[in-house]
Amino acid sequence: MRRCRYYNHRVFTFILLLSFLNISSLLCANDFTVSQSDTILSLEEITVTSIKQSFDTHATAATKLNAKDAERLNVSAAKSISEIAPNVYMPDYGSRITSSIYVRGMGTRIDQPVIGMNIDNIPVMDKNNYDFDIADVYRMEILRGPQSTLFGRNTMGGLINIYTLSPFQFQGIRLLAEYSSGNTYKVSASVYHKPSDKLGLSLTGHYYSSDGLFTNTHNGEKCDKEKQGGARFKIQWRPSRNLHIDNTFYFSILRQGGYPYESVDNGEIAYNDTCFYRRSTFNDGLTIKWIAPAFTLSSITSFQYIDDNMTLDQDFLPLSYFTLTQARKQHTITQDLIFKGKESSNYNWLAGAFAFYKHLDMNAPVTFKDYGIEQLIEKNRNEAIPDYPIAWDTREFLLSSRFTIPNYGLALYHQSSYKLNNFTFSAGIRLDYEHTALTYHSSCDTGYSTISASDGSTYSHTDVKINDTDKLSKSYLQILPKISVTYSFGAQNQSSAYLSAAKGYKAGGFNTQMFSDVLQQRIMGIMGLSKSYEIDEVVGYKPEQSWNFEAGIHWESNSSNIIADASIFYIDCNDQQLTRFPDGNTTGRIMTNAGHARSFGAEAAVRYSPVKNLMLNASYGYTNAKFISYNNGKQNFAGKYIPYSPANTIYAGISYSIPTNLKWLENITISASTRGAGEIYWDEENTISQAFYATAGASIRFENKNCSLDLWGQNLTDTDFKTFYFVSIGNKFLQRGKPRTLGATIRVKI
Amino acid sequence: MKHLKFLAFIALAIFMASCDDENTEKFNEKFTLKQSNKVTNLSKGSSSVYAAEYTYDIDYVDGTMDITASGVKFSPFMPAITFVINDVEFTYSDKGININASSIVPEVNGEAMAQYTFTKITGQITTKEEPTENVAFVEFILNNQYSIVAYPAPLVFDQESQVIVEQSSNDSYKYVNEETTCKIVVNEETSTADIYVNKAQFAIKMPAMNMLFKDVAITATENGFTLSNDSLTPFIIGDTGAETPMPNYPITELQGTIADDVLQLKFVCSINAQGSSVAGISYKVSANSCLFSVEK
Structure with missing residues (x-):
């Protein structure tokens, strides 16, 4: 009887869902251009919304996802495309502040990113703002290889372009509701309206909540719970045929636990102090495009504000060592002016000027607690001088650090291309100047007593008073050239082969996280143990520069049912910026310019639709990235693999759509995929690594013209893999990848 | 191309102007340092150390300096005296000052003491941002009887x-x-x-x-x-x-x-x-x- 009731319950649920689909099919539909089936052959449709790149993408390795791809792969944030784009790896660890991206062996975990991001042509100027959910993604492009000529700083590895749905493309209402493992749910609602042929408006809101997947065994609570919400308001106005004005305002609020780091020794996530990440951000981007007879002038203006707070139990143990807070408020203004010549059959040109100003105020206190004082200060000191041990005045004290970092940049750029028969020759150059300054104020007010061990009397008392303030500044001037030659072939010249050489650049700056170590060394200096760091030398780091040489091919069959891309590359990187933890009982990462590194590899991707309803996708990336010379003063890492970057990335997917010929259920689409990465070394010595791993995903979609229901699973084999490794105070930690996740997503278009 | 040349010109102008700004020239300088005088009786071969104070009044344009030594003793029983040796020649580079003078008659209270002659006056001065941190090392011979070496204090x-x-x-x-x-x-x-x-x-x-x-x-x-x-x-x-x-x-x-x-x-x-x-x-x-x- 019990079994019968169970099956009756499942049948009832299924009937309910089908009824829902049937009812919604009666509602009015207003499609946008993407067709329902995964067998669409228009996956490579080119949008003209990219102002700078409409003639440049052919000489670049690029992965493009349309809205259907994004839905099928559950792509709602930049991290979701990790491994789908070959040699692009965005590990999911820590919190949403950690947007570590590795492309072709190049990357970093703090400060400047190796890859830039544009959303609706607006540059996202802070890597801490890269990881957020985006509703109604219309198109996503991942360009690999330096984009520095047109986009400047921090696009040394590539560029992610995200485009959201336009009210000119779709009018109506879009709804989404999703539930998945970890009591995770997501809802979004969008309204797209076109009051006239000249005006389009859209309003999108979304909310996400998750109880988390990982448990802190110290308190029995989930440590990676999250709540996030936001809205986007877009206005698109076409007062005339020659004038386009778009404005997008976006805000989001995030409250997240995060940091599910487990100890390598016991496999447990267990820490006693609070860890969280909170972020409020709002951006406004105004794009004005004026189409004159001989040229187009575009202006892209943005204002970006971020207010975030990262607080960590820095030792990640159930012991009171110390905690760290990093609270920031940052304002950014950008202005890009682009002149583009009218597209002609032979010569095309683009020129522009870019400027930005960022102002960051940061408060980063470190609180030393009882166990940290005992183990890191008193113990070390008293073992050295046992006859006169010290006793700290209090069992908790504050190391305060405040920073003000103004940063501005100016750039001029130009790119020309000349077409001769099937060849296109392209050359570009950018002159990029940047200035950054750091004003710091570090303070501490505490003290200790020196005891005579022989009789317990106080030998002396020493005040530990620190009140340091200073200003540092740096300026950089970069010249960033790029050349390429493309040969088009095929019945409609739909295929091309290319050679390119381009210089990339990642900005220099100041590593504020080092100040907690600097202050610690100041305290040791007061105790007679000389400081190890000179602030001026260690806090600042130089720009990273690279040369990228690449050959590739885009091939599309005449019927467009096969699209393939392949490329090989060689990257030579000087002054590579690398994060490492300093030796000894300290924590907090430091940036160093690692010397000289190189990377070579290959990438391939293919989309194949042998029959109308069947789509096969696959991509593979191989990277061999090593240090040519890197000596940190104690060890020589020449010949070692660059850490945190995978040697291989792989993705494969299959999707088959079954038409049902029912009005209320037009298609059932079954999809399966696998993605993997590895081997990934976690340290410069290459002594510890994550072997190659792969995870499997699958989904089944029931859909009609107006709505769809996806039942999906990710990491179905519950593969155990690690996404991050680090050492803190001599203790080793790893973060696990997400376990098996099951979910259901309902989408409705009205 | 024209735009690039113009930008390069501006950059060069800024660079050259900043070079000029850093090139400050000294004309004169005066500072006082505590020093340790090691006095050696050349005939007896015995040496003693006494605290002293030296004032250096430097004329970079002229290439000479006046050295005032106060609290100088040549034996434990002798009272400390103050004397001045004027117009000591030196050369100067960014590494510091090199003193080299052959023979000078000192002054005491403004009067030349002809019975005393300082010879083989040599030395080095390293100048720091704070004049009180300058490091001076001077040695000279008095009447071929005493060797005086003024060491920095502290060393x-x-x-x-x-x-x-x-x-x-x-x-x-x-x-x-x-x-x-x-x-x-x-x-x-x-x-x-x-x-x-x-x-x-x-x-x-x-x-x-x-x-x-x-x-x-x-x-x-x-x-x-x-x-x-x-x-x-x-x-x-x-x-x-x-x-x-x-x-x-x-x-x-x-x-x-x-x-x-x-x-x-x-x-x-x-x-x-x-x-x-x-x-x-x-x-x-x-x-x-x-x-x-x-x-x-």
């Missing part, structure tokens, strides 16, 4: 430093450190010196320590000074000057010489702290350092 040996550390029980152990510096504060009355050893480090994993060796015997010789102490308890010194004794790190067999501007210092440091990872090991330390950098 800061922080140039061309090299410390070689070996272990008494392990012949293969050798650690070289070029960060350690020494400061020697001479007490002329007691003929002792306090030796401050900064960033002392005997092993790569040992934290650098600021150590103080108190009351080391210092003897003036014809060539300079000698330092010696059979056994002492060092102190650890914090940035605020707080001193803590370290009886578990006894210093023995301390021997040192100061000749011209070069310090050579040797000692043995034994690690008796039971909690230390290097307990029971004795380190033989040989340190060499200079008052001035090699390029004079």
Whole structure:
């Protein structure tokens, strides 16, 4: 009887869902251009919304996802495309502040990113703002290889372009509701309206909540719970045929636990102090495009504000060592002016000027607690001088650090291309100047007593008073050239082969996280143990520069049912910026310019639709990235693999759509995929690594013209893999990848 | 292309202007330094050390300076006197000042003392941002009877430093450190010196320590000074000057010489702290350092 009731319950649920689909099919539909089936052959449709790149993408390795791809792969944030784009790896660890991206062996975990991001042509100027959910993604492009000529700083590895749905493309209402493992749910609602042929408006809101997947065994609570919400308001106005004005305002609020780091020794996530990440951000981007007879002038203006707070139990143990807070408020203004010549059959040109100003105020206190004082200060000191041990005045004290970092940049750029028969020759150059300054104020007010061990009397008392303030500044001037030659072939010249050489650049700056170590060394200096760091030398780091040489091919069959891309590359990187933890009982990462590194590899991707309803996708990336010379003063890492970057990335997917010929259920689409990465070394010595791993995903979609229901699973084999490794105070930690996740997503278009 | 040339021109103009801004020229300078006078009776070969004060009044345009020495004694029974030697010739570079004058008659209270003649006046002055931190080393001969060497006080040996550390029980152990510096504060009355050893480090994993060796015997010789102490308890010194004794790190067999501007210092440091990872090991330390950098 019990079994019968169970099956009756499942049948009832299924009937309910089908009824829902049937009812919604009666509602009015207003499609946008993407067709329902995964067998669409228009996956490579080119949008003209990219102002700078409409003639440049052919000489670049690029992965493009349309809205259907994004839905099928559950792509709602930049991290979701990790491994789908070959040699692009965005590990999911820590919190949403950690947007570590590795492309072709190049990357970093703090400060400047190796890859830039544009959303609706607006540059996202802070890597801490890269990881957020985006509703109604219309198109996503991942360009690999330096984009520095047109986009400047921090696009040394590539560029992610995200485009959201336009009210000119779709009018109506879009709804989404999703539930998945970890009591995770997501809802979004969008309204797209076109009051006239000249005006389009859209309003999108979304909310996400998750109880988390990982448990802190110290308190029995989930440590990676999250709540996030936001809205986007877009206005698109076409007062005339020659004038386009778009404005997008976006805000989001995030409250997240995060940091599910487990100890390598016991496999447990267990820490006693609070860890969280909170972020409020709002951006406004105004794009004005004026189409004159001989040229187009575009202006892209943005204002970006971020207010975030990262607080960590820095030792990640159930012991009171110390905690760290990093609270920031940052304002950014950008202005890009682009002149583009009218597209002609032979010569095309683009020129522009870019400027930005960022102002960051940061408060980063470190609180030393009882166990940290005992183990890191008193113990070390008293073992050295046992006859006169010290006793700290209090069992908790504050190391305060405040920073003000103004940063501005100016750039001029130009790119020309000349077409001769099937060849296109392209050359570009950018002159990029940047200035950054750091004003710091570090303070501490505490003290200790020196005891005579022989009789317990106080030998002396020493005040530990620190009140340091200073200003540092740096300026950089970069010249960033790029050349390429493309040969088009095929019945409609739909295929091309290319050679390119381009210089990339990642900005220099100041590593504020080092100040907690600097202050610690100041305290040791007061105790007679000389400081190890000179602030001026260690806090600042130089720009990273690279040369990228690449050959590739885009091939599309005449019927467009096969699209393939392949490329090989060689990257030579000087002054590579690398994060490492300093030796000894300290924590907090430091940036160093690692010397000289190189990377070579290959990438391939293919989309194949042998029959109308069947789509096969696959991509593979191989990277061999090593240090040519890197000596940190104690060890020589020449010949070692660059850490945190995978040697291989792989993705494969299959999707088959079954038409049902029912009005209320037009298609059932079954999809399966696998993605993997590895081997990934976690340290410069290459002594510890994550072997190659792969995870499997699958989904089944029931859909009609107006709505769809996806039942999906990710990491179905519950593969155990690690996404991050680090050492803190001599203790080793790893973060696990997400376990098996099951979910259901309902989408409705009205 | 025109735009690029214009930008390059602007950049060059800015660069050249900034170069001009950094090139400030000195015309004159005056500062007073405490110094230790080692006076050697050339006929007897005996030396003594006395505290003194020297004022340097420098005319960079003229290439001469007036040196006023006060509190100068030539013997323990003689009262201290003040004299001035005027128009001492020197040359100047970004490395510092080199003094070289052949023969000058000093003045006392504004009157030339013809019965006294200073010859072979040589020396070096390294100027710092703070004039009170300037390092001056001057020597001259008085009437071919006395040799006077005015040492900086304190003596800061922080140039061309090299410390070689070996272990008494392990012949293969050798650690070289070029960060350690020494400061020697001479007490002329007691003929002792306090030796401050900064960033002392005997092993790569040992934290650098600021150590103080108190009351080391210092003897003036014809060539300079000698330092010696059979056994002492060092102190650890914090940035605020707080001193803590370290009886578990006894210093023995301390021997040192100061000749011209070069310090050579040797000692043995034994690690008796039971909690230390290097307990029971004795380190033989040989340190060499200079008052001035090699390029004079």
